[in-house]
Amino acid sequence: MTDLSHLRSDFPILQREINGYPLTYLDSAATTQKPEQVIEAIDTYYRMYNANVHRGAYTIATEATDAYEAARAKVADFIGARTEELVFTRGTTSALNFIAYGWGLDNLHEGDKVVLTMMEHHSNIVPWQIISRHTGCELVYLPIDEGFEVDLTDLESVIDDRVKVITVSAMSNVTGALGPVAALVEAGRAVGAIIVLDGAQFVPHMPTDVTELGADFLAFSAHKMLGPTGIGALWGRPELLEAMEPTEGGGEMISDVQLYDSRWAPVPHKFEAGTPPIAQAIGFGTAVDYLSKIGMTDVRDHEKAITAYALERLAAVPDLEVFGPRDVERRGGAVSFQLGDIHAHDIATIVDQYGVAVRAGHHCAKPLMRHLAVPATARASFYVYNTNEDVDRLVAALEQARDVFGLT
């Protein structure tokens, strides 16, 4: 097993005690904790060179601009992309909205199909529903099979030349299942559809190379990969970004403004209207530096090992059912489960008394929850700073939950 336990001291929050127990943070699929390096980079910006980016002629404005653009280069490099293909957004949700509005409104028409999967997060469903109302395009969902993976059995009957977009989560935030990216890229290419990847759960945990993935768009968030909230990224093929309309207009995104018309700034700036989240971008850049220093192969290996350990320990808890693939090669580190007749919120409250932070609810994936026929699940999710001891603490706390509810 790749031992990353030395990293824990980089994360100040892990020193905290909750209800007299050490914080056992198992909610990284929702947001990750931040290392000292990221906190310090943001702090230094505000203390030393806080200024608005672009156009500033003075020293600290230049420093801020350089740092902001350097962060773009780092994030682009992290996913094997060129700097000018990387748009900073508010996060995955806003990146997916930019695609749905910016590409969808112009290119989708009545009779066209957008193919999604039943394991999508609301952020990759609702924007397409809105675009469907505007354009009359049809949404078609690929089902989930008994192994909690996207069911491709009927793919051939779904994919035809009416399909203009295939949009899929590269890794489910509920089941941890990897999305069938390669198969959908191939299917999409055959009919000329664009492929959109929701990478919110994938990019933080897997070595990512946009060329290898072969998709047209990739969306992800900084705060799920050790960076701050309020920033994420949209990567797109340059020719698509060139042709795509900006969703937001304003300052920073223009090259010229007349009374009745304007011309846009070059990509990526035409998608970054208004003052961007500068400190957040700098923090994002530092976060990918941190991850690159560990090495994403080691990050993935560590998570496979801890997920395997968690699945093994959880399988031994009586009355516990895991909703997700068993094979760690086919999944990430978000583990959803149900424990007897104890509602997920009750589980979360009880384990919190032992310092264990897990998420409970529908995880912004209500269609998937309905498909699994559960109103809510509890979810433990892992990242670089988690250890097998964290899993042991979770399992011990779950035993307490069984005890409170009188399960024997």
Next chain:
Amino acid sequence: MTSLDELYREVILDHYRNPRHRGSLSGPHIHAEGQNPSCGDEFFLDLIIEDGIVKDVAINGQGCSISQASGSMMADKIVGMSVEDVRDVAHKFKTMMTIEEGENPVDPDRPGSVLGDLEALQGVRKFPVRIKCADLAWTTLQDALAQSD
């Protein structure tokens, strides 16, 4: 007693596992629905009110033990009561949970004397994020009563 034992009193787990008046009513009745969108809890309430008296009640929905037990205990409590008394109980309950203004009506020296089993839900107050769970059924009830006006 630990906070957890206070939260998950036996009577609460009993109502969670064996909810009273669960189902729906046929014939003319008042129907109200409550939801906590952040956690997905749902509560459905059917009421028959005749001559100012709650003649029958049925509850349905899904959610955590607190939300469902609170609804079951509420249904048990209000059957046969006058609408006026039901409003009073709802207010007392919400005051006990510090959701509505007022002094806690519960008498610590005589547990159960004011709100009966419902007083077992007081343990929820130590878990502020869960108060909305206990509250769901009662807000739905208040909606239903508003319909009857």
